Every structure is written in C-alpha cells, then in structure tokens.
Amino acid sequence: ETGVTQTPRHLVMGMTNKKSLKCEQHLGHNAMYWYKQSAKKPLELMFVYSLEERVENNSVPSRFSPECPNSSHLFLHLHTLQPEDSALYLCASSQATGGGHYGYTFGSGTRLTVV
Amino acid sequence: EDKVVQSPLSLVVHEGDTVTLNCSYEVTNFRSLLWYKQEKKAPTFLFMLTSSGIEKKSGRLSSILDKKELFSILNITATQTGDSAVYLCAVGPRQGGSEKLVFGKGTKLTVNP
Numbered sequence: 001e002t003g004v005t006q007t008p009r010h011l012v013m014g015m016t017n018k019k020s021l022k023c024e025q026h027l028g029h030n031a032m033y034w035y036k037q038s039a040k041k042p043l044e045l046m047f048v049y050s051l052e053e054r055v056e057n058n059s060v061p062s063r064f065s066p067e068c069p070n071s072s073h074l075f076l077h078l079h080t081l082q083p084e085d086s087a088l089y090l091c092a093s094s095q096a097t098g099g100g101h102y103g104y105t106f107g108s109g110t111r112l113t114v115v
Numbered sequence: 116e117d118k119v120v121q122s123p124l125s126l127v128v129h130e131g132d133t134v135t136l137n138c139s140y141e142v143t144n145f146r147s148l149l150w151y152k153q154e155k156k157a158p159t160f161l162f163m164l165t166s167s168g169i170e171k172k173s174g175r176l177s178s179i180l181d182k183k184e185l186f187s188i189l190n191i192t193a194t195q196t197g198d199s200a201v202y203l204c205a206v207g208p209r210q211g212g213s214e215k216l217v218f219g220k221g222t223k224l225t226v227n228p
Contacts, residue, residue: 002157033215042119043203043218055215088156103149103163104216109156 003027006091006107014115015081021110023074023091031096032074033104034066037088049074050096081114088112117142121204121219129227132194136222138204139186148180148187149216151203158203161189194226 004025013019025032031050035043048055049068056066063085065077074091088111092104122137140148147165151158162171164180164187171178175194180187191198201223205216 002159004157035218040220042220043205043216045215045217048215090157103160104158105160106151106157111156 002105002107004091004093004105004107006089006110008110009108010111010113012113012115013078013081015083017081018077018079020078021076021089021091021112023076023107025072025074025091025093025105025107027093027095027105029093029095029105030071031094032068032071033092033094034074034076035090035092037090037109039087043090046076078112081112083114086112086114117206117208117217119204119206119217119219121202121222123222124220125223125225127225127227128194130195132226133190133192134194134224136189136191136202136204136224137186138188138219140204140206140217141185142206142208142217144208145182145206147207149205149207150178150187150189151205153201153203153221154199161202191224194224196226196228199224199226 007022033048034046037043046060047066063080067075088109090109091107094104118141120139147163149163150161162178167182175192178189201221203221204219207216
C-alpha cells in the first residue's frame with residue numbers, strides 16, 4: 001500500500017448508472033488529484049484540490065463531478081457516462097507548499113468499464 | 116501548451132543490458148521533472164530533478180536533467196526482469212498552490228530473461 005487507497009478497484013457500470021469513486025490518503029498531504037489514464041495516452045489531469053483551492057481542467061465533461069470534503073478524502077461522482085470514459089482512474093496526493101511540491105503518491109487506481 | 120514527449124514508446128531488451136529512456140519537455144515556468152515507474156496500476160516515484168547536470172542515483176537507476184536543452188534521461192544498468200514496466204516522465208510547472216503535473220505517454224520497457 002502506498003498510503004493512498006482507492007475503492008473500488010474495478011467497476012463496471014451502464015451508461016445510465018450513477019456511481020462514485022473514493023480516494024483516501026493517510027499521508028497528511030494537503031493536495032489531492034484525479035487523473036485519467038487511457039490506453040496509449042498520457043495521464044490526463046482531471047481535478048485538483050490544493051490548499052483548499054479547487055482547480056479543474058475545463059475539458060472534463062460535466063458527467064464527472066469531484067467532491068473533496070476534507071484534505072484526506074476525495075470522491076469522483078459519475079453519471080451518464082459514455083463508453084469512451086472507460087479507463088484507469090488514478091488518485092494522487094502531494095504536499096503542496098504554494099511554491100512547489102515534492103512529487104505525487106498515487107493510489108492503485110479504479111479500472112472503470114462503461115458498457 | 117505544456118508538453119512532455121518520451122522516447123522510445125516501447126523497448127525490448129535482454130537481462131543485463133543497459134537502457135536509456137528519454138524525456139523532452141516544453142513547459143512555461145519549469146520547476147521540476149519527475150520519473151515514475153508503473154508496473155501494474157499505481158505509479159511509484161523514482162526521482163525528482165530540479166537542477167541541471169546533477170545526477171540522481173538509486174541502485175542501478177540514475178537520471179540527469181539538462182534544463183538548457185529541455186530534456187532528461189533515465190538510465191538503467193544491468194537490467195532485470197523486474198525492471199519491466201512503463202516509465203513515466205512528468206514535468207511540474209511553477210504555479211501557485213495548484214501543483215499540476217504534465218505527463219508523457221510513457222516508455223514501456225520489457226526485459227526478457
């Protein structure tokens with residue numbers, strides 16, 4: 001275990017379902033991230049919560065909705081997804097200082113399949 | 116737009132070989148370059164480089180950054196089958212409180228016995 005725990009590990013959902021991915025970090029970090037990893041593409045940043053500031057990538061469709069109730073927990077709520085949303089969703093955390101950070105610690109990811 | 120390009124995209128070698136993985140980048144306000152190893156799911160941290168010309172070393176792995184030419188290399192000597200993985204390069208721009216990393220596509224390394 002890396003100190004960043006993601007659940008579930010695998011998820012299969014229909015296009016009309018609503019589900020949530022959960023991420024929890026036990027490292028005392030103050031920044032958390034959602035990344036999407038699709039085949040043959042670079043990791044794509046979806047959302048950042050850092051120093052209580054939420055930053056999102058404007059290209060992320062509204063069917064993805066993040067929630068960060070505190071610095072240790074991060075959720076990604078999913079609804080009416082498309083088959084092309086099938087991917088590995090990775091959560092990461094870091095200690096952000098305002099002038100930089102010291103690298104991410106990643107969770108093991110959730111393998112999402114949309115049918 | 117910030118960009119990270121890794122080469123080669125895949126590489127197959129035999130145990131004992133030495134490999135060099137490349138990472139070039141274009142990013143505004145560069146702060147750091149990081150290397151990760153991804154075997155199954157969770158990428159694991161290898162190195163963070165912020166200064167040019169200073170080699171970082173961990174066992175058989177080493178890495179160096181050239182901020183003038185905007186690239187980094189990751190060397191693995193005496194490769195073992197356990198080195199088989201995707202190696203990710205990422206660049207961190209200098210930005211306030213949002214610590215975003217821009218990733219390359221990765222180099223898939225296969226080490227055959």
